[in-house]
Amino acid sequence: MFDLVCIGCGATYPSDAVMYTCSRCGHLLEVRYDLANINITRKDWLSKPISVWRYRELLPVSGSPVTLHEGGTPLYHLQRIGEELGVKELYAKHEGMNPTGSFKDRGMTVGVSMAMQLGMSSVACASTGNTSASLSAYGAKAGIPVVVLLPSGKVALGKVAQALMHGARVISIRGNFDRALEMVRDLCEKKGIYLLNSVNPYRLEGQKTIGFETIDQLNGEVPDRMVLPVGNAGNISAVYKGLLELQELGFVDRIPMMTGIQADGSQPVVKAIKGDLPEVVPDLNPETIATAIRIGAPVNAEKVLKAIRMSKGTADSVTDEEILAMQRDLAQKEGIGVEPASAASVAGVKKLIESGEIDRNERIVCVVTGHLLKDPETVIKQCAPPIECDATLESLLAALHL
Numbered sequence: 001m002f003d004l005v006c007i008g009c010g011a012t013y014p015s016d017a018v019m020y021t022c023s024r025c026g027h028l029l030e031v032r033y034d035l036a037n038i039n040i041t042r043k044d045w046l047s048k049p050i051s052v053w054r055y056r057e058l059l060p061v062s063g064s065p066v067t068l069h070e071g072g073t074p075l076y077h078l079q080r081i082g083e084e085l086g087v088k089e090l091y092a093k094h095e096g097m098n099p100t101g102s103f104k105d106r107g108m109t110v111g112v113s114m115a116m117q118l119g120m121s122s123v124a125c126a127s128t129g130n131t132s133a134s135l136s137a138y139g140a141k142a143g144i145p146v147v148v149l150l151p152s153g154k155v156a157l158g159k160v161a162q163a164l165m166h167g168a169r170v171i172s173i174r175g176n177f178d179r180a181l182e183m184v185r186d187l188c189e190k191k192g193i194y195l196l197n198s199v200n201p202y203r204l205e206g207q208k209t210i211g212f213e214t215i216d217q218l219n220g221e222v223p224d225r226m227v228l229p230v231g232n233a234g235n236i237s238a239v240y241k242g243l244l245e246l247q248e249l250g251f252v253d254r255i256p257m258m259t260g261i262q263a264d265g266s267q268p269v270v271k272a273i274k275g276d277l278p279e280v281v282p283d284l285n286p287e288t289i290a291t292a293i294r295i296g297a298p299v300n301a302e303k304v305l306k307a308i309r310m311s312k313g314t315a316d317s318v319t320d321e322e323i324l325a326m327q328r329d330l331a332q333k334e335g336i337g338v339e340p341a342s343a344a345s346v347a348g349v350k351k352l353i354e355s356g357e358i359d360r361n362e363r364i365v366c367v368v369t370g371h372l373l374k375d376p377e378t379v380i381k382q383c384a385p386p387i388e389c390d391a392t393l394e395s396l397l398a399a400l401h402l
């Protein structure tokens with residue numbers, strides 16, 4: 001049993017309402033369960049395979065889900081990078097290992113399942129790339145049409161390729177992501193299309209399972225800190241919400257310090273946290289190589305400020321150079337291939353350790369959000385080209401200087 005509850009005024013709406021914001025005050029909604037009457041134990045959960053659907057008692061879907069087998073992503077111990085930084089326990093939860101290569105699949109399995117449950121016949125989103133790739137795949141699986149709006153020229157190649165190949169109607173907007181999101185919200189309202197950006201409270205329910213899996217993979221122990229790259233700010237807010245639910249159920253006794261990392265050229269949340277502002281002031285011209293987090297007006301602004309402040313976490317920004325250096329370090333020192341936005345979380349930890357803001361004794365989990373292959377162009381630009389040689393052993397040995 002659950003309701004949709006306004007995060008601003010607390011107004012309650014029924015679970016079958018197709019809505020994203022409160023009709024009284026305009027704030028976002030969230031899913032609220034009657035946790036006192038949910039009958040589950042961690043032992044029950046642990047007896048099932050690790051995946052988003054291990055946690056279905058805390059998800060809104062009642063029938064068979066639209067699934068591509070999402071979740072169950074690896075939690076890697078970053079031994080070399082951790083040692084270099086002098087941190088004993090540094091982990092990366094590799095969300096790039098989801099079916100379409102990003103954490104969005106956790107949200108879309110739930111969001112598209114709810115679209116079907118609510119009887120919706122088409123779905124849409126605006127996207128910096130990953131949301132569109134994921135929605136296109138899950139829409140295809142569900143057999144419903146998908147419309148995606150992308151900021152022209154600012155979406156990594158792999159993500160556009162995915163949306164096109166999965167058969168979405170792909171529209172390239174001459175404007176940035178924030179404008180595309182405003183447009184898709186209007187489109188969905190006018191045409192009765194189901195909106196699957198992170199204003200959708202059901203989609204975020206799927207994403208909160210990142211936190212559930214992390215606790216399970218740490219054998220029930222709570223990390224001191226969880227570090228996530230922040231763009232539209234849905235993911236960090238979702239993980240925090242899920243962990244609060246675990247606390248209310250008595251499965252954990254504390255909440256990690258939620259830490260958000262943005263790019264220097266696109267850091268409205270960081271400015272609000274550092275400036276102790278009551279709200280996030282939109283950045284009108286966000287810019288970064290990490291196109292996934294090139295977002296100036298995060299729609300989940302209110303939720304992310306609460307998540308960071310209530311958990312006594314923090315936020316900071318990193319330069320594009322720091323992001324790319326950490327992308328290379330993860331690839332070459334740990335064997336973990338991530339896209340630039342994902343490397344921001346670990347780059348942020350490095351910065352905060354070196355500045356003394358993070359204690360080296362903490363157990364830290366970084367969420368690395370998307371796969372290396374999402375943005376092959378940024379990878380190729382950083383690497384020396386392959387060495388071409390004739391098809392003879394002599395030529396090969398010469399090329400290898402052997």
Ligand SMILES: Cc1ncc(COP(=O)(O)O)c(C=O)c1O
Pocket residue numbers: 102128130131198229230231232233234235236292293339341342369370
């Ligand atoms: C790879 C990647 N990392 C991080 C983010 C940021 O997540 P959020 O918008 O939920 O803050 C996104 C998209 O927004 C993304 O695609």
Ligand SMILES: N[C@@H](CCOP(=O)(O)O)C(=O)O
Pocket residue numbers: 104125126127128129130131132196197198199231232234292293
């Ligand atoms: N990085 C995102 C931006 C959209 O965020 P959403 O969580 O509101 O869908 C993307 O991949 O498009």
